Amino acid sequence: MNAPDGITDDTHLTWLRLMISLLVLVLTGALGWAVCSLPANSTGLTVSALAQLPNSGVLNPVTAAVLNYRGYDTLLEIAVLLLAVIGVWSVAKEEPSAALEPVSPVLFSFVRIVIPLMILIAGYLLWIGSFAPGGAFQGGAVLAGALVLLRLSNVEHASWPSEVWLRFGLVLGLSVFIVVAVGVMAGGGKLLEYPRAHAGILILLIESAALISIALTLAALFVGGRALGDEDSSSESENGVRPQ
Amino acid sequence: MTLEPYLLYALAGVGLFAIGLEALIARAHLLRKILALNVMGTGVFLFLIAIAYRSEPLADPVPQAMVLTGIVVSVCATGLALALAHRVQTTTGRMELPENDEFDA
Numbered sequence: 001m002n003a004p005d006g007i008t009d010d011t012h013l014t015w016l017r018l019m020i021s022l023l024v025l026v027l028t029g030a031l032g033w034a035v036c037s038l039p040a041n042s043t044g045l046t047v048s049a050l051a052q053l054p055n056s057g058v059l060n061p062v063t064a065a066v067l068n069y070r071g072y073d074t075l076l077e078i079a080v081l082l083l084a085v086i087g088v089w090s091v092a093k094e095e096p097s098a099a100l101e102p103v104s105p106v107l108f109s110f111v112r113i114v115i116p117l118m119i120l121i122a123g124y125l126l127w128i129g130s131f132a133p134g135g136a137f138q139g140g141a142v143l144a145g146a147l148v149l150l151r152l153s154n155v156e157h158a159s160w161p162s163e164v165w166l167r168f169g170l171v172l173g174l175s176v177f178i179v180v181a182v183g184v185m186a187g188g189g190k191l192l193e194y195p196r197a198h199a200g201i202l203i204l205l206i207e208s209a210a211l212i213s214i215a216l217t218l219a220a221l222f223v224g225g226r227a228l229g230d231e232d233s234s235s236e237s238e239n240g241v242r243p244q
Numbered sequence: 245m246t247l248e249p250y251l252l253y254a255l256a257g258v259g260l261f262a263i264g265l266e267a268l269i270a271r272a273h274l275l276r277k278i279l280a281l282n283v284m285g286t287g288v289f290l291f292l293i294a295i296a297y298r299s300e301p302l303a304d305p306v307p308q309a310m311v312l313t314g315i316v317v318s319v320c321a322t323g324l325a326l327a328l329a330h331r332v333q334t335t336t337g338r339m340e341l342p343e344n345d346e347f348d349a
Contacts, residue, residue: 017270020266020269020270021266021270024262024265024266024269025262027262027265028258028259028261028262031258031261031262032255032258035251035254035255035258035291036251036255038254038295038298039298040248040250040251040298041298041299041300042298042299043299043300043304044295044296044298044299044304044306044307045304045305045306046299046302046303046304046305049304049305049306050302061302061305062305062308062309062312064305065305065306065308065309066309066312066313069306069309070306070309070310070313073310073313074313077313077316077317080317080320081316081317081320084320084321084323084324085320087324087327087328088323088324088327091327091328091331092327092330092331135312137312137313137315137316140316214316217320218319218320221319221320221323221324222323224323224326224327224330225327
């Protein structure tokens, strides 16, 4: 058999690479032709989106599309976030951190100033999402950045969320979303059909919960494994992670 | 025919998609495959945003919303893929998937 690293001078593989390139080129040409044949001016769904904006509970059409028009899409997306973390936690454990270096004074001051600012900006982005570009995803990304910074800088007295709170926060977004989505059916609506009078507050509620879950999800993915010290004694062999 | 700005961006998106696709098929290293998937995803996002830009005077909000959700999903997929790749490396000692006939061994 070929060596595992063998894209060397093997003629067979060269031909294969050539065929792949050719195939991709043909596909690219077809896609490019399709793109060029699109009409240069198309309103798409803009007109419908703007027409329904007064009924959506928010003033920003993108937020309306994310959380109202395409609410089902976003609901499933939040579920995907949770699944990704469950998947990562199933295959990996957190790497034991290297010996903690003392925090440099510069980094300490930086973290002390920046972390509260990032939390503030996350909340601001969440709030502004109802009438301008912003929302739970943008805010969640900033908050996740704060968590990652906190983790990388090893600052004392400012710890990562504990295991219980982490798990609670991870499922919070999906739970609130599902409760709201199903809850509006009690009022006679369909799934995810927010009553017009309360659409704004319901969207804000979903977004606030989603913000926390998105931030924790992204940060948990950065850590890349289930926390150490969690059921260490019981299931080492069961979960199949080899001791290093 | 003049080259509309949106068309330039949309074609650049197609180009990124193609570059990613080639690398995804041709490269064996898992990290390269994951990067290739991300390049492909970026191409799709660029294309969708370019398509939304055709609408006057306001860009179509629906493709923007799709990109917004898509970015987060792509980050999560990357995280999961990296965890799986790391697991492959710790289990088999290399960053590649085994060939078909190696499964029987």
